[in-house]
Amino acid sequence: MDQVDKIKTPDFSHITSEDLNHIYEPSEDSFLLIDALEKDLAFIRKREPTVCLEVGTGSGVVITALGSVLGPRCQYMGTDINPRACSVTQETGRANGVNIACVCTDLVANVIDRVKGTIDVLLFNPPYVVTPSEEVGQGDLEYTWAGGVKGREVLDRLLPSVEALLSPKGLFYLLVLKENDPEEIASIMESRGFSCECLMRRRTGPENLMVLRFCRKGSQ
Ligand SMILES: C[S@@+](CC[C@H](N)C(=O)[O-])C[C@H]1O[C@@H](n2cnc3c(N)ncnc32)[C@H](O)[C@@H]1O
Incomplete structure (x- = not known):
């Protein structure tokens, strides 16, 4: 496969309006995460990744975008709490x-x-909107956005597993909102042995989005 350094937006024309009543429609945050992966592609390739995992795949556009440039030498896995999102991702x-x-x-x-210990690229665009805790996990669409206190209730449950998931050269790309307190997230991960870099920021309407990249200290 020829190496390309641009990531094409995947074709998602098969997704129906009925699907979109249940799953997350690819949006500015999805595309920002794809753009950050494109910006970091040389860094990712240098690590010769063989296993990529996206948590909360939704439509699957992000992991598909990465897969379309890294090619079949990598294995691609995803998870979602919503079964319809899993089948649309596939x-x-x-x-x-x-x-x-x-x-x-x-x-x-x-x-x-x-x-455990095998993930070279881990991706998460979590439900990040600040909401009352009661709204978290209340239905297919609430799963896509409701993040509870500080928009962190779902994301904070993943952080303790990152160290166990990542391979020694593993990278973790996380989409966050300013209200999620990225400095605090960076310091939590720092205390677990990860360094953090903000790769990209974008303001879309009221949302101040950014993509953070974590890697084990000393593995840059
Ligand atoms: C903001 S959407 C992102 C979707 C997709 N990754 C994208 O960027 O377009 C968040 C996704 O996380 C999923 N999700 C929410 N809570 C989850 C949980 N506890 N476990 C797994 N997936 C979850 C939602 O169903 C939704 O698909």
Whole structure:
């Protein structure tokens, strides 16, 4: 496969309006995460990744975008709490020539034992909107955005698993909002042995979005 350094937006024309009543429509945050991966592609390639995992795949556009440039030497996995998102993710992969195994589970609950220490690229665009805690996990669409206190209630549950998931050269790309307190997230991860870099920021309407990249200290 020829190496390209631009990531094409995957074809997601197979996603129906009925699908979008249940799953997250690819949006500015999805595209910002793809743009950050494109910006970091040389850094990712240098690490010769062989296993990529996206938590909360939704439509599957982000993991598919990465798969379309890294090619079949990598294995692609995804998880989502919403079964419809898992099947749409697999379809999006198929429509763009990327084979994705997507598991319906809470964060990484049903996969962590199998993939411990093997993930070279971990991706998460979490439900990040600040909401009352009661709104978190109330239905398919609430799953996509409701983040509870500081928009962190779902994301904070993944952070303790990152160290166990990542391979020694593993990278973790996380989409956050200013209100999520990125400095605090960086300091939590710092205390677990990770360094943090903000790769990209974008203001879209009222949202101040950014993509953080974490890697083990000393592995840059
Ligand atoms: C903001 S959407 C992002 C979707 C997709 N990754 C994108 O960037 O377009 C968040 C996704 O996380 C999923 N999600 C929410 N809570 C989850 C949980 N506890 N475990 C797994 N997935 C979850 C939602 O169903 C939704 O697909």
